[in-house]
Amino acid sequence: MMTKYFIGIDGGGTRCRARLEDAHGKLLGQGEGGAANIMRNPAQATTSIVDACTRAVAASTLPVQLKEITVGAGLAGANIPSACHAFSNWQHPFDSLSVLSDLHAACLGAHDGQDGAVIVCGTGSSATRCVNGEFIDIGGHGFLVGDIASGAWLGLKAVQHTLLALDGLIPRDPLCEAVCATFDVQDDSALIQKVSAFEAKDYAVLAPAMVTLNTDGDAVARSLFDEGSAYLRRIAHHLLDNSNLPLCLIGGLSDTYKPWYDESVRARIQPCKSSPEQGAIAFAKQSIKQGAQQL
């Protein structure tokens, strides 16, 4: 049976987006839901996915039912085999559901399903390359053990730096002042209390101020971006060396880090051709064509 409707999901640690298309790729409606990380909270992920899809359908004002729709879902945590396996038991309401990681969906979207590499650096960081449909991932391990160079990583470093300054172990400086101003705190105990329940996204709130400080020539901010960029450069060479793959940079910190890449890497950078949601739809279509098992 030829499915008339497709939804692509881009599901991350804070929200998920759904894009409803017809068989020709025409956008019919879009919707958003909550977090969709199937390792951290699979129950919440199912709710968020259904919410986002329901809203995308409602936005289309078409008489489409979820059970008619072929869904491709790029989901955070889908790179963890056991999380993916556990999630496959979900009795979803769609015609079919093909799951891949949010990173792979982004890569497929960015390169329109062709071979290529992506480095994502926003709240988190991760990277992958796709050659002949085979992915090799780097990073994407999540805060706090991974996500080096990301907004969350930068923000945590800034808080740690600020605590040294508030303790009198190093001088107070513009980064310390920016952290105290952002969180409206004056001393270390107020700062500790403020961050006591922080998640990655809460630390990442500091990133824009740090980008500004770096642009203004602040040495401490600069040293943190230097440290982050060393990781991203290492990733870029690991992804691209001995290939002629194009590279897409994705995420809110991509432009900031771009000057730090070597010229040979910068020459490969291209704009994204389409979105992660579109990448997820392409994956679902490919899965059906290949007769792969859908959920």
Added chain:
Amino acid sequence: MMTKYFIGIDGGGTRCRARLEDAHGKLLGQGEGGAANIMRNPAQATTSIVDACTRAVAASTLPVQLKEITVGAGLAGANIPSACHAFSNWQHPFDSLSVLSDLHAACLGAHDGQDGAVIVCGTGSSATRCVNGEFIDIGGHGFLVGDIASGAWLGLKAVQHTLLALDGLIPRDPLCEAVCATFDVQDDSALIQKVSAFEAKDYAVLAPAMVTLNTDGDAVARSLFDEGSAYLRRIAHHLLDNSNLPLCLIGGLSDTYKPWYDESVRARIQPCKSSPEQGAIAFAKQSIKQGAQQL
């Protein structure tokens, strides 16, 4: 009214210990309870404290009731004013309760109530100096923003290092092998899953293997202890400079870091004179003598 019985509490993030004494400091019984961090979980802290005290009384086999006992409690989180204030509403079952931070109790115990400084480095890290009853704290901000040089900090660094190696960005090395062996994992996704719900104490499990690697001359382990020791050296000078205060080192990593301190600091190091529980009792007695408000 002269109280006949005293209990000193040493309450930390994983457990709390109670020491029951008579008015002459004679040990009558000891007991343990669960975690007692009044910032993270005040309700649990009250349960843990009562548990530990009840067990100390039971161990004494004396017909003592909690309401007869003067309690001094050194509690994690008591350095956060708002946490301490919230905790003061507790309708405790004791004759009186005097609260100070676990760090201050350790310092009072280590120096028998005299002026001195302590650097604690075990699962966490913190430091304080006491001069004429006035404390100045450094660090003690807790994992993950603080606790630099601690077992939790070392373990997190080891996991981050291992993920780089498992990603192929750096060579696998003895530290990577030690982390994989400790957690019985072979690849990055298994390691990520293993640490996904880790707390400070879970990361700190790696510290003994890292101490061994350092002793055996491993360069990567050595570089992490170098980084940690730079923080501890900075703290030591901040605590001791322009004074002749003695210094006690407390916690499981104290001996490991000892050679990294400057000779001028090492010359000040003394063994602890008594325990944090005894320090907490001394604080309670002092509070009563000064007519300070007890809870």
